[in-house]
Amino acid sequence: MRGDMEPRLQQFVRTVLLLHVCWLWSGQCLSVRFTNQQSLYVINGQNLILQAQIELLDGEHVAKVTWDHAAETSGKTSTIAEFPRKVSDGRMTLEQQGTTLKITDYRAADAGVYMVTVIDRTGQRRSAQRTVQEYLAVHQVSVMVNVSHSVLHCKEAWGTEPIFTWLHEKVVVTEKVGHVSADGTSLHVSGTFCGHFTCVVSNRLGHSSAAYNAEACESTNRSTTAVIVFLLLILTLVAAALVFILWRRHRRRYNRRERLREPFEEPLVDESRRHRRRPPVPRDVRRERQKRRMDRLAESTRSAIWVQLRPAPDASVLLENGDVTVLKYRRRPLLRISKRFATVSGLKENRDAA
Template identity: 85%
Template structure:
């Protein structure tokens, strides 16, 4: 009994001393973290990969790594993988001595909070968490308008990482039409508020759009028609002038021939 207690006592003393040294010198003996703390979005059917950064002091080593999953739908927490133990779920694999978790064929039930807990040989434990969500397609795009301020607002229901593109009469909006907000959701019209304004929202899974129809751009149509009519009138006048010049030239040549013919006939 005494022989079993001595190794445990030595390990306890060693752990206490190590923690005291870390506290005294402000050294992080063991640390684990994710380089990106933002939520990870995964497309359904693709692979979920979580990679933790584990840092140890020289001479230390990882004794155990545990991955826990708190489901988003049910809130139930379960251990899905351990290192160095084997994993029962065929979809789950661990790499780099437990630092990297890979789940094949991501499903909606895999969403939630993932916690990785690392234990070193002295029993010291550190944990880190990251939220995983399903990457969703764009749905239900709509456009609202503030006529008094000439502002159009584009809204989308739940798509992941949406990007916004504005069109006016099926052409990408230019500075002549207006300027777009930094997030792309709003269009501030600086030109004539007329015609069709379309907001296209897209992400990795596709796109959807909505159109706001203002009054028809009559002034633009009229000016275009006037220009066309004016050009046709100018072209008609030019053609008429050319025809008249050619007619007069031909008439003069005919008169000359008549004059030359008359003296010749008298000599006969």
């Protein structure tokens, strides 16, 4: 019930106000207006829609609605549409009994002042107008500085509905750095006036920026970097110490296992070592061993004779001890000669030997 009474009450109040206006204007009870009186910005290629609101008394009707356009460049005024039944351009249409003008594919020439005129049956005429402009991208941004007051001003040559953003060292300005004015065009630096400041101006078509470089700020990260390097060094040393301790433990356990190994395992180890290739024995050592061997042979020989080879230039005497002479000839083995085998291998007995 209450919901039904509110619209009726609003209609009654509107009628009373309209009658009061009509009385003040000597019976002229017609009005037209735009909801928003501010300039309308339209991007090229989009649609322009202008909607007027007409207020009449109950029972009154609109006889004619006319739309006029005053060009921004030339200032020439022309009628572009009428209701009913008149449109000057195929891109324009009238809707809602002429109160709404729609222009498709907006162009720069469509900018200017649009005026709507409403005429009722009694001939009363009322008009309203609104300015339409082209939506421009932001261009030619610049930064001005007032060093004495530590204030930066951002200016842009042209652009529609600009939005200002301030950056310090590529980060959005915080209260620690300074505060931005209400319109965003000025930055009041509260901290140290140093570093790289950037003003970014943007709108629906893009953005543009300008920068100001003050004196370089003292690096606050040096101490942080030093602390980080120190901590990394400590961690490296600790890791190296842990690795060394683990290696020592492993080595001790291995040595302990070697000491506790059973005796029967030793031959297996020797057997495995037996297949290893022994290093060559030096020639001097071999000769010394052969000489010792022949000394033992001479001592064990009780009866022997003095023998000699047939003349040979490459024969060499290895041992000459008493009644025994050992010769080496053409890499033949060492020989022990006795009376019984005096004539073996081409050797002849030396009759002068004792």
